Amino acid sequence: MKKIIITLGLCCMAYTITHAQDLLTQVPSTATLVIKYSGENFSKNVPLQKLDRYGFIKDDFYKTLHIDTLTSLQNIGINFGEDIYQYVVMEDTCMSFVTLLNLKNEGQFLKLIKANYGPVKKIVKKKNFSFLAISETSYIGWNRNKAVIVNTSYQNRQSYYGNYYDTASDTLTVSAPVSEADTIETVEVMPALPDSSADFAPVEDTESDTELYRIQDSINNLKWELWQQQQDMIAKKQQQAAAEIITSRVFSGKIYSIENDKSYKKIIDPAAHMSVWLNTETIITQYANFFNRGAYNILSDAAFNNADTSDGFKSSVNMYFEKDKLRMEQKTYSADPKMSDLALGVMNSRQNPALINYINPDNIGYFSMSINTEAMANYYYTFLKKYLSNAGYMRDYAEMVNVYIDLLEIIIDEKGIAELLPGNYLFVMHDMKPQMVDYTDYEYDEEYNRTEIKKTRKELSPNFTFALETKKESFMEKVVHLPLKYVERGDYNYKEKDGYYELAFDSGKYPVSSLYFMVKEGKVIVTTSKDVINMTINNTAFATDAETKNSILNNNYSLNINTKRLIEKLSTQFSTDVNKKISDYLLANMGNLKMESRVKDGMIQGTTTLNFTGNHSNSLEFFFNMMEAINNIIEQDKQEKEKTLY
């Protein structure tokens, strides 16, 4: 018997531990944004003991959490060694941002809550968990193993004026939206006033009329205030109901988890140190609505009532805090083959090798983009139909919108656009060279008589090239030739030279002295560099390195920023000690930024890497070290300045 009890006990413990480690099972499939923070970050990459030692964590983060500096993050009850999840979900009429945490010590967690919200707040004991309303929008639920923090916002506030004018009866009523927790309730706010204009003839204003208007104004103001109060009450009730539903679902385990969703599994790597998954097409609308939470009746207008059942795009970023770099893998995927084909069609393009010739070996950075313009235009028709037929007032005219966009598709010549701009673009920041700029200063003789003198100073001037491919050279030639016709009227210095055009700026007046335009052999070039123009005329090229060439030719998007070179150039312009110290730190620790994106395994996939140098165990530690160092430099400078001030 004893053995059976021990076995049962062990099974329960094993279940609890397993359950505690798997918070993904508590993230609903209806979530539009899911963020995972791997437990490895604070157990291995930057252990909590180390995190405790950072000054800015003690000074700022501890203060925010209301914990004293002697307490360790290890002792606030949260199990940072396990994965933490955050997600956004539209529950009923509320949009909620939910945080799921594993707990290792309920008592310590309770102490943290009390330190932050005081003993006055009433903790409600529910069936499987404790529940605390921190404010009208924030709620916490927890048991021995886990905690749920819900920040929620009501999205269906009704307009006073809409209801006022729509109500034909003598009473003004407020209808609360239907939720799982509430049924429709009708509350009488105030009997409406009879229409005064019907009873009173338009005679000259008398004192009694003025008094009547004053009373009427007061009543109207009171009604408006009551209406707002009622809306606030509904919002509070709905927000609490939504938070309770979310929390109780987590503790009852009655959730259809996103872990079973194909689009989640396909693009999220469980081994990533941090991952972000988002439903690209709904997240932007929800994000906008969150910041318009006071907007009236938003739910009846926006994309929440999306009638389109086709599967949109889901995107993800998997982040890895590696030893010498931060690596981010981006993926975009649609389970709908039609949508997927459209996206893949857009990426069915390859950069024109002739454009790569403009990348000089020691450049500061470049960005290359190669997309299929014709496919992009076709994608827009589908996107517009999908978006407009579900948005606001357009929803009722979905069929008309469909026909209109079909007509647009007939009228617009996608092939013509694609010939003009096939979709290959390149921007190169060759260098940032100091250029001499003159300015006016004064000299004084021994009697302090002032004489105006011209001096010069060095200022950084960007040296860049923007090149694009065209198959309609004659049209582009007309475009760059056009400003010549209006030189006198436009008061600018634009000249046609030997095979190119120059827009010259007054010397020392602008950061660049000239901008050159050229159309040649299917390329349009806009540049500040005369060398680039000469190179194009003479059909020569920069000796671009093989790695850059491969990156551009094998990817639709390729970006590289030589961070050290950029900081070096910018630091020549910094005048204060604090900026110089920060730039020195970044120079010693930052590496290059590189991004590539292309189609891989039937999906749009990209990799971004930020390298670093210096003495850091991994890139997560690098970020903490960098924040600490910059914070110290600023604080030190502030203290020195304070000394002079007081």
Next chain:
Amino acid sequence: MKTTAYLVLFSCLILFQSCFEIIETVFLKKDGSGNFQMVLNLSKSKTRLNSIIKMKTINGHEVPSQWEIKNKIAEIEKTVTKTTGLSNVKTTVDFDNYIASISCNFTRVSQLNDAVKNIYTKENSKEKAPEKIYEYNAAGNTFSRLNLFSFKDEYKKLSNADKEVFATANYTSIFKFESNVTTASNKDTKIPPSKKAVMLKLNTLDIITEKKSIENKITLTN
């Protein structure tokens, strides 16, 4: 556009790291009359200003157009012209070099105080204008530059980026006289061999943080 004239011009400066210089010149005759000139020189930042003036806003600050700046300067000129005793009021603004100036003649130093007071009242109707910035005591043979403004609190409220603009900015005052200068109370004052003038060149940050002062009491010979 009811912000102060200083702020209109100043917001331009605060938007970007730049150098600027304020030059204040007074020529004082024995009878108490004279000539005043103030120059704001933003020439060192002109390439940035040329780009920024084409924008509507930058970092949340509104960028005044050339027309608005000209209008503001014209308003100031109008206010100064209306001040009793001041004559030959001239303003200039050069958008090629970004240099603005205002000059006038006065018959009594107190008229300059009135002009400053009028400009201040027009821009800050709710606040009390400073009574005096100059004082001439003919009997005692002293000319004083007073400083009743304090930007210390305003400065503390600025962001670090905004504070940076003052690090490289300068203030220069040149006062010239018919009589010889005997002493100057401000220890940073320079006096030429002829003793007919004084010059004070300070960093604006030192003035704002009250590390140094623009106040100066100059004693003249009879």
